[in-house]
Amino acid sequence: MKVLKKALSLAAVGGSLFATTASAEQINLTWQMWTGSEADTKGWQHLADMVTAKYPDIKVTLTTTGWVDYWTRLPVLAASGQLADIVSMQSLRMPNFYSLLEPLNERIEAEKFDIGAFTPSIIGGMSVDGQLYGLPYDVGPWVVYYNQDALEAAGIPLPKPGWTLAEFTDAAKKLTKDGKYGFGITPQNYSVLAAAWGDKYVNDAGELDLTNPSAIAAADRVISFPAKDKIAPLVPSSADVGTFIQGRFNSGNVAMYVDGPWSIIGMKDKAKFKIGLTTLPRENDKDLAAVTAGSGFGIATTSKNKDAAWKAIQVLTSPEALQYLAEQGRALPARSASQSSWYKVAAKDITNGGEALDYSLAHSVPYVITNNWAAVENLFNQYFPPAFGGTADAKQTMESIQSLAQQ
Numbered sequence: 141m142k143v144l145k146k147a148l149s150l151a152a153v154g155g156s157l158f159a160t161t162a163s164a165e166q167i168n169l170t171w172q173m174w175t176g177s178e179a180d181t182k183g184w185q186h187l188a189d190m191v192t193a194k195y196p197d198i199k200v201t202l203t204t205t206g207w208v209d210y211w212t213r214l215p216v217l218a219a220s221g222q223l224a225d226i227v228s229m230q231s232l233r234m235p236n237f238y239s240l241l242e243p244l245n246e247r248i249e250a251e252k253f254d255i256g257a258f259t260p261s262i263i264g265g266m267s268v269d270g271q272l273y274g275l276p277y278d279v280g281p282w283v284v285y286y287n288q289d290a291l292e293a294a295g296i297p298l299p300k301p302g303w304t305l306a307e308f309t310d311a312a313k314k315l316t317k318d319g320k321y322g323f324g325i326t327p328q329n330y331s332v333l334a335a336a337w338g339d340k341y342v343n344d345a346g347e348l349d350l351t352n353p354s355a356i357a358a359a360d361r362v363i364s365f366p367a368k369d370k371i372a373p374l375v376p377s378s379a380d381v382g383t384f385i386q387g388r389f390n391s392g393n394v395a396m397y398v399d400g401p402w403s404i405i406g407m408k409d410k411a412k413f414k415i416g417l418t419t420l421p422r423e424n425d426k427d428l429a430a431v432t433a434g435s436g437f438g439i440a441t442t443s444k445n446k447d448a449a450w451k452a453i454q455v456l457t458s459p460e461a462l463q464y465l466a467e468q469g470r471a472l473p474a475r476s477a478s479q480s481s482w483y484k485v486a487a488k489d490i491t492n493g494g495e496a497l498d499y500s501l502a503h504s505v506p507y508v509i510t511n512n513w514a515a516v517e518n519l520f521n522q523y524f525p526p527a528f529g530g531t532a533d534a535k536q537t538m539e540s541i542q543s544l545a546q547q
Contacts, residue, residue: 167448169200170224171437172217174210183468190464191455198448200226214240225443226452229274230435231265235511241438243271247450257459258474262434264506275457276436278471280400281500282332283430284308284421285407288414288491290315290395298491299418301499302428305337305361308396308421312371315395324385324394325365325372327524328517332398334358335431335505336420342508348516348545350538360534363527377525379518400433401472401497404486416491419500430500431507434474472497516545 171188175181181204188200203224205213211233217223218240227241248255255263255272262279266272284299291298296311312322334341339358343349350359366372373388375381386403388394390410398420407415422428437453439446455461462473466481473479479497487493510516519541527537 165197167198167445169198169226169445169449169452171200171202171226171228171452172210172214172224173202173204173228174207175204176207179468180204180470183465183470186464187456187461190458190461191452194455195448195451198452200452221442223440223442225440225445225449226456227274227438227440228435229266229438231262231276231433232507232509232513234266234268234273235509235513238268238271238273240440241273242441242443242446243273244275244439244450245271248272253454257477259432259476259501259504261432261501261504261506262436262474265433266436274436274438275453276434276474277457277462277465278402278436279432279434279474279501280402280472281430281432281497281504282336282398282400282420283496283500284396284418285389285399285403286416286418287389287392287395287411288416290320290392290413291416298416301419301492301496303418303421304424305421306424309369309371312365312396313369316371320392321373321388321394322371322396323365324388324397325362325528326375326381326385326398327520328382329398330359330362330520330524331507331509332431333362333420335429335508337361337423338426338429342510346510348510348512348542350542350545351535356534356538359527359538363524363534363537366528367530372528374528375525377522379521381521381525401482401486401493404490404493405469408489414491415489417487417493417496419496419503428500428503429505430503432501432504433507436474476501510545512545516541519544 173184175184185202188202191198191200214237223240229237258276259279262276263272266274266276288298294314296314299311315322331341334355337358339354341350341355349355366374375384385397389397390407392413419428420430437456439449439453443449459475459478462475462478463481465471466473466478467485469486472482483494523537523541526532
């Protein structure tokens, strides 16, 4: 491993010893990150500058692309040997890309780095087979967003954290009228809700298992929302169906939908009603299991400056860095102690936002996925919409997805 080198030049002049100032060898690190706006990019650049402020001999050069382009380009850059020293990684994509990253366990143990300061579920999400491959900067449990004005107009009490599936369904039915729906469901909500209800769609060996009775029962509940209960609108077979449902919520055409805290900032200026949050509905006789996801930073296995990159990602996920991101409303910090700052900014005007997120995090579990999860989600987007319309039942839908996902 490359270590920082200090050069000391000594010269004896006239019987006296003069020493030049010690100077560290300059190390230039590269960092790949996604971004959604100019303000977003400025925030990440601020973090890069924080690294140099702490370690003047380390300069971090930030390169950003859009979210979709980032994941399209990442395998191409890896194949061509052009990965940055610091690679940004989302927990849901870690099973696909962890082989590009340096395992961090030995460094953590050697330096007694405090992993306990982070929300446990996101440490699990950034790990594969017991090895941690990235330090997380944010974490987010999926929650239910609701239109407070619509609930109050219908005489429905605002839902409390820990509410049940029966309570949720009853509220959604009362909110469905006059061409508007109580709930907006997307195909990818299946796994989030199945986990919340205690249903397993991945077996203990980490393999997709959509045809077991528990997985099919969860699919039947999800499909019933639009197909039987008629409390949710039909959706297109599209990879962008989440944006479709979010748009229906922002326009007031659906009163509740599932999303993460990362959507709050962008939603505030679009929704013309009071927004509230509550937990995912739990199965009536079970505790909630709220899945979480998040992102962080890892060290490329191809980096020639791994020691410096390790220093850098510690700064990028430090309390100071996450405090800055929280104050910008950019991310719910992965460090538990920094989360209150985010609540004060991003969730300031959101009814029960802090309570819903705190309850969800207290009942959180890592998002269990397979190595080919991107392909599985594409199949969800293809096969759930017809079932929502009543042309296939839960068993047929899950058997089709299971079969195609294994090819």
